[in-house]
Amino acid sequence: MNRKPYLIEVQVAREKIDDFNEYPFDIPAIKNLSSIRFHEDVTFFVGENGAGKSTLIEAIALSLGFGPEGGTRNVQFSTHNNTSKLVDYLRLIRGYKSPDDYYFLSTESFYNVATYMEQINYIKGYGGSPHTKSHGESILAVLTKKLQGNGLYIFDEPEAALSPARQLTALAAINQLVQKNSQVIIATHSPILLAYPNAVIYQLDENGITEISYQDTPQYQITKGFLNDYKRMINILLEG
Template sequence: MLAAKPYLQSVRIRPDAEVDYDAYPYSIPAVRELGLLEFHPDVTFFVGENGSGKSTLLEGIALALGYSPEGGTRNFQLATTQSVSPLHEVLRLARSFRKPRDGYFLRAESFFNVATFMDEVGYLESYGGRSLHARSHGEAFMALLIHKFRGQGLYLLDEPEAALSPQRQLAALSAIHQLVQDKSQFIIATHSPILLSYPHARIIRFGSTGLAQVAFEDTEHFAVTRDFLNNYPRRLEQLLQDAPGDGPAGSHT
């Protein structure tokens, strides 16, 4: 019997696409070496350094699915940014025979614009009935997870932890799990070791040689965070003893 999930099964660059691999964004190693990227039925994480291409690919997938560059639902079309890459034009997406009932594309950097538009049109019932600007950034994002996301959905999240305290990241992890239990699929670009701990997720590392699937314990996020917390006095001493500009207390140059 065929399973409905994953709603989004895989992504690749179309073999017949005319692509200049010396030009952005195709010059990014993770994009150039994309090959066939298959998604987990529940949660797939994109991890990597800033500039490694994870947000670029997530944006390309979202636009290829019909979302606005700013984010939101597919019924929401707001494009105030001019920095959209052309990647979505050459992507081939493999999808399930069954469409998700719900969907959302979250961009932390442009969520303010989405919230402003929601206030202007008065469409707040699905966000808990209150203005998103009347909440903290973290509260607004939790309103998405708890009120807006209805389940049986495909949700694309770009660095959601930017709005969340560690405690709220734990709450988000629980909310994501409840939505997964309700037949939802997530693709998340993140730097958060808390979110990355979600069990059985597929973690795709974006690096200088392309893409690689890694275990949670093998991510830099886990290793660096564990090392720092277990050895923070020594690590702080090493980091700060040679900090630029340090000099005798009270001295001025």
């Protein structure tokens, strides 16, 4: 029986915000945000650096009970007190069933999570200590070994440590999780991951947050344009 979606929608209590010129509400995509509905399988957030993707996905993760560094919901520690106040203004609309598994994968802070797991001697499911693997291998170990399915998973730029070939592996791993009745929410720059079929893609920019098709994303268009005529593009970039 399909139990998804576990997370239907996130709403912003805008009436409680005192100052929209204060971080993170001064970020255009956040300033104009009222609500976001999630696909039952995969939802992507895309946008330029500084557009608010990580700010938004971190706030959603914190609202779900994750610690700021990521990991399972049992991992509750922070090496830096730099989370935004957005979490205090979010309301979550959940499905009628709860997931069996939860994980928040933040590539930026995964080293800290791996260190913590090693210190408490709880590396079950990671295929051994993540510190015995490369960064990319340890990220893939989370996707292919740690996550069991029937889960709600939040990923913040998982491709950052992965080669293009490993991004293809990650794409297949995400599909395996979806086939195991999981819901996945991902912030990414990767045109490979964004190609996942039937996903909802939200673009964050100065106009707010809008749903966009895969082929209309800058990630797809820029990559396709460069690869189709890379010599001309190199000449323009290096001579211009």
